[in-house]
Amino acid sequence: MGKEVIRLDNIRRDFKVGDEIVHALRGVSFTIEEGEFVTIMGTSGSGKSTLLNTLGCLDTPTSGEYYLDGVSVRTMGKNDRAVLRNRKIGFIFQNYNLLAKTTAIENVELPLLYNSSVGSKERRERAVEALKSVGLGDRLLHKSNQMSGGQMQRVAIARALVNNPAVVLADEATGNLDTRTSFEILVLFQRLHAEGRTIIFVTHNPEIAQYSSRNITLRDGQVTGDVHNDNILDAAEALAKLPVQND
């Protein structure tokens, strides 16, 4: 198969809460290869968020090794991790996190602003391209408060793609959307998957796992299930079957 994008080796993460030590992750190991669409499922308290923070280089494990695209993250400093996030990771959040009163294109340009090797002309071109690829080519100059939830999430996805990351990390990316829009976003994710993107989608919605290529289940800080999905459902089909709403 393809090359290893993510490799977790017995990751542990302890938090000190008062006098007690909380073990959020108790030895998590898995590898994710290029081009996989992985859903990470787990109830709240399962260590899902901590794992996501670790994968996103926002947090470093207490012990264990994490290699992102071949680079060991554990010993990296704050600034190095920021640069790594900038180049290798695309974040998509549940509540979009777009800048208020800011146009779609400016929102998408944001990651490139922190990459001094990208000039302003290239920045704009790449932002336009990314927005076109998520189907918002006609809404480049719309401000974030003039857009629907689905559109905002598309802008967020474009923002996550603009730096051409090694991995796209989505945190409940459909959590704030209605069913129909959720499926639209899922269609988009499946298309990105088909284009060869590596996607990690953290969710507590089991339905979404059916549309991904692999599902990792987390419970009490440990991996309790890791299943490759041989029967990936097509989100576009599901979308077509949804009753049409006339409102």
Added chain:
Amino acid sequence: MIALKALSNNKLRGFLTMLGIIIGVGSVITMLAIGQGSKKSIQAEISEMGSNMIMIMPGSNRMGGVKMSSDDMQSLKIQDYESILEKAAYVQCVSPLVQSSSQAIYGANNTPTSAYGVNADYLEIRQYKISDGEMFTDQDIKTAAKVCIVGATVVSNLFTNGENPLGKTIRFGSIPFRIIGVLESKGYNSMGMDQDDMIIAPYTTVQKRILAITYIQEIVCSALSEEYTDQAIDEITDILRSNHKLKEDASDDFEIRSQEEMSSMMTSTSDLMTTLLAAVAAISLLVGGIGIMNIMYVSVTERTKEIGLRMSIGARGRDILLQFLIESMLLSITGGLIGVLFGIGAAYVVKFLANYPIAIQAWTVLLSFLVCTATGIFFGWYPAKKAANLDPIEAIRYE
């Protein structure tokens, strides 16, 4: 440009924040302009009086243990004047000065005024000009002629029905004087003295005919130019000491004052005023700075989520620091610029309404501008640092 964007999203707040800086910088500039203006006008008037002028007066001295008032001293003689005239190389003009105050009378009109007994050089030293008629001659001095030059105030007080004063004879006290010239008006000096309220006559005339004295009250000279004032003073001191046969350890029995000293004496008050005004204004600048800090704090807290997002997509601590620092600098610089305009405007309003002399100097504008930029950095630093040190995980979950 991120900073600009953030500010334009909150224009009213930005403006209110800037208001502190605007008022601060504006008042610094206005206050300094007023202070400098009054100082300048004092200096201008002093130099009108002759910036290279040197005055020699009899000094207070002890006579058998009793300290004498300088008015009672008769240490200056006509010989002193002559020696200075002969020997002093750095002195351009020199004139003795004797003065008497009395009533000047012409016909039914009379006015109190002063008669200054001088020589022809006096006009040059004090920078008076004769608008009509002519100055008396050396011959007039020799003969103690009863001729005089009158100031504009005296003319207007005595010749009320517009007569030409030239050739008329007025009485000063009991002595009749024929008017041979009229002085060009100089107006009031900075101490409020009417410089036109005077009569100029040959010093011999005032000495012998009015005062009946042999000594002279004062000697006025002018140095070759302003730079030579100190050399001229040294020279005069040497001449007078040897004339007065003062021993090595004896103190001078005369006093020399240069216009320079006078001007620094007179401007020191206005300097003090300027400093006080500027200090008050600087405090308001400080308050403005604290206003910026306050708003930046609110802004950082308000935009915690945005900071978290920026960090998670790759902004380093210093990117965030810079963003907020630029924002606060932008606030203070814009405020500073508006303040400069506002201050200059206010200074002109003061000039226009109160007819106050103002002088706006480039350095005051530059200084207050630099100070307010520094204020922006100084007061922006702490909130910006706080923003930069946020934990991205917590920041992005902040509601």
